[in-house]
Amino acid sequence: MKRFPPLLLLAGPGILFILVTLILPLAAIFMFSFWRTESYELYADWNLDNYRTLMREPAYLVFLLRSGLGALATSLICLIYAWPVAYFIARHGGRYRLLLVLLLAAPFFTGVILRIAALQGILGPGGLINMALGILGFQPIAALMYTQTAATIGHVYLFIPFMVTAIYLSLVNFNFDLLETAKVNGAGPLRAFIEVTWPLNWIGTAIGIVLVFIPCLASAVTPRFLGGPRATSFGMSLGQQFGETGTWALGSAMGVVLFLASLAVLALMGLTVNLKRSGFTGMGTR
Amino acid sequence: MTSVGDRAEAWRRRAMSLLLWLLYIFLYAPILYVIYASFSVDIVWPFPPSFTTDAYAELFDNALYADALANSLLIGLGSGAVSTLLATAGVIGVLRYPSRHRGLILIAFLAPLFVAELLIGISSLAFNARLLGLPGNLFSAIAANAVEGTAFAFLIILAQLVRYDWQMDDAAMVFGAAPVRCFWEVTLPTIWPSLLGAFLISFILAFNNLEISFYNLGAIPTLPSVAWGSLRFGLGPELFALAALTNGLVFVLFAVMYVLMRTGIVRFGYRGG
Missing domain, CATH: 1.20.5 (Single alpha-helices involved in coiled-coils or other helix-helix interfaces)
Known part of the structure; x- marks a missing residue:
């Protein structure tokens, strides 16, 4: 009997699982996006009407742009804030490193909806912040109540742990002795950071950016509860096609657009990664 | 200077x-x-404070919450177990048996990270309901949640195991240990913290998932879907009470972990001085 290759035995089940539960469903909505829905039923007459609708109705473009800009703002804020935090944990966390990182993940034990509701309770009218301002005799901050800003704060709140963790995981495997070498050779801290630390940890950082950008682009719950009436996002509209309105074919087309947009961002970030210059040594060289 | x-x-x-x-x-x-609001008389306008434990009594009286909690736990445990198992096997395969398909395998395992939950939810709903003719059920919800869980578990375990020294395993094999025994007696005792971390993360993700579970379950309640439903008539204080209890448990676990780390009984993979 031919011996089964161990790699296939070990990695095969996982790959098969992802094929069946991720790739096939995505292929299914790609197919449905060329179908037609009529009174909640899908009919297989192949056409491009769904995509035509998406291009003709300006509302969908507005939703997509709004979600895209929101995701961009969130990613940038998370990026700038997460770097020093991740750096501190990786370099100075000592034996408590894992605990410090897990503390960032612990809020996930509370569901997204409850945390968003609590943020609403803190930011909203009659919430903690505006209440305190009122008692102190100041005007409430209108920007925090049901605006795009509030939605962005919500997104940063939800996704910044991903960014910190991605950068942290990269920094944990980074050899900090290189900074000593840079110092010995006359580089100041800023120059050592720009020329050594940043490029050598760019892969982790890029993964962090993608991990924040993509869920943010598809976000539906947060803008609904924090964003107010003029914050309808692409994700919200997409969810409605599969819920209230039951237009599955159009929803599938929106899903395809969302997937392609995510893929474009991923490809863009991928282009910035240069394996040779990022210190990638081919993982666990034996 | x-x-x-x-x-x-x-x-x-x-x-x-x-x-x-x-x-x-x-x-x-x-x-x-x-936590504060869970003890408040009025959760919509909880200031100034006035306290009650009504929400906790209500939580234990209402069968809907027990149902939702049980379903969420099932999805969390099922998805966590599936994710950790598939990811562990995948990581060990990729690291121990170099192959020219390595890049492809990595991409396959990590791909779900780059697909939004909403998209996983609606696509598996569309696939199951329209192509397979399956109504929403707990198994499809566990499977759909495990997609994302597997990717996260894979990433976490990979990040830790990249530095694992496989020569220990080779040594065990030289002395005649079968691969399975070698895994249980040599590999697992060293790598268990990262497996636990991977399980915890995939458990939490599935336990609290709204968008994947919601589209896969139909009318079956989970905690997030109950919260989602009740938002329309104002959030029930019972959910705040349940979240407060969960957090209490988590804080106790972290306190225990801190004590263990402080005293050095369990080092959770930390090897420095």
Whole structure:
């Protein structure tokens, strides 16, 4: 009997699982996006009407742009804030490193909806912040109540742990002795950071950016509860096609657009990664 | 010159730790708010404070919450177990048996990270309902949640195991240990913290998932879907009470972990001095 290759035995089940539960469903909505829905039923007459609708109705473009800009703002804020935090944990966390990182993940034990509701309770009218301002005799901050800003704060709140963790995981495997070498050779801290630390940890950082950008682009719950009436996002509209309105074919087309947009961002970030210059040594060289 | 550099270094370090603590405050303020509001008489206008434990009594009286909690736990445990198992096998395969398909295998395991939950939810709903003719059920919800869980578990385990020294396993094999025995007696005792971390993360993700579970379950309640439903008529204080209890448990676990780390009984993979 031919011996089964161990790699296939070990990695095969996982790959098969992802094929069946991720790739096939995505292929299914790609197919449905060329179908037609009529009174909640899908009919297989192949056409491009769904995509035509998406291009003709300006509302969908507005939703997509709004979600895209929101995701961009969130990613940038998370990026700038997460770097020093991740750096501190990786370099100075000592034996408590894992605990410090897990503390960032612990809020996930509370569901997204409850945390968003609590943020609403803190930011909203009659919430903690505006209440305190009122008692102190100041005007409430209108920007925090049901605006795009509030939605962005919500997104940063939800996704910044991903960014910190991605950068942290990269920094944990980074050899900090290189900074000593840079110092010995006359580089100041800023120059050592720009020329050594940043490029050598760019892969982790890029993964962090993608991990924040993509869920943010598809976000539906947060803008609904924090964003107010003029914050309808692409994700919200997409969810409605599969819920209230039951237009599955159009929803599938929106899903395809969302997937392609995510893929474009991923490809863009991928282009910035240069394996040779990022210190990638081919993982666990034996 | 050196002392100036050292002082600047110390200052940077303090500034970074300040940012870390501010982040913790930002992340935990809503959690503390949930706990505070769970004891409040009126959760919509909880200021000024007035306390009651009605929400907790209500929580234990209402069968809907018990149902939702059981379903969420099932999805969390099922998805966590599937994810950790598939990811562990995948990581060991990729690291131990170099192959020219390595890049492809990595891409396959990590691909779900780059697909939004909403998209996983609606696509598996569309696939199951329209192509397979399956109504929403717990198994499809577990499977759909495990897609994302597997990717996260894979990433976590990979990040830790990249530094694992496989020569220990080779040594065990040389002395005649079968691969399975070698895994149980050599590999597992060393790598278990990262497996536990991977399980916990995939458990939490599935336990609290709204968008994947919601589209896969139809009318079967989970905690997030009950919360989602009740938002329309104002959030039930019972959910705040349940979240407060969960957080209490998590904080106790972290306190235990801190004590273990402090005393050095369990090092959770930390090898430094």
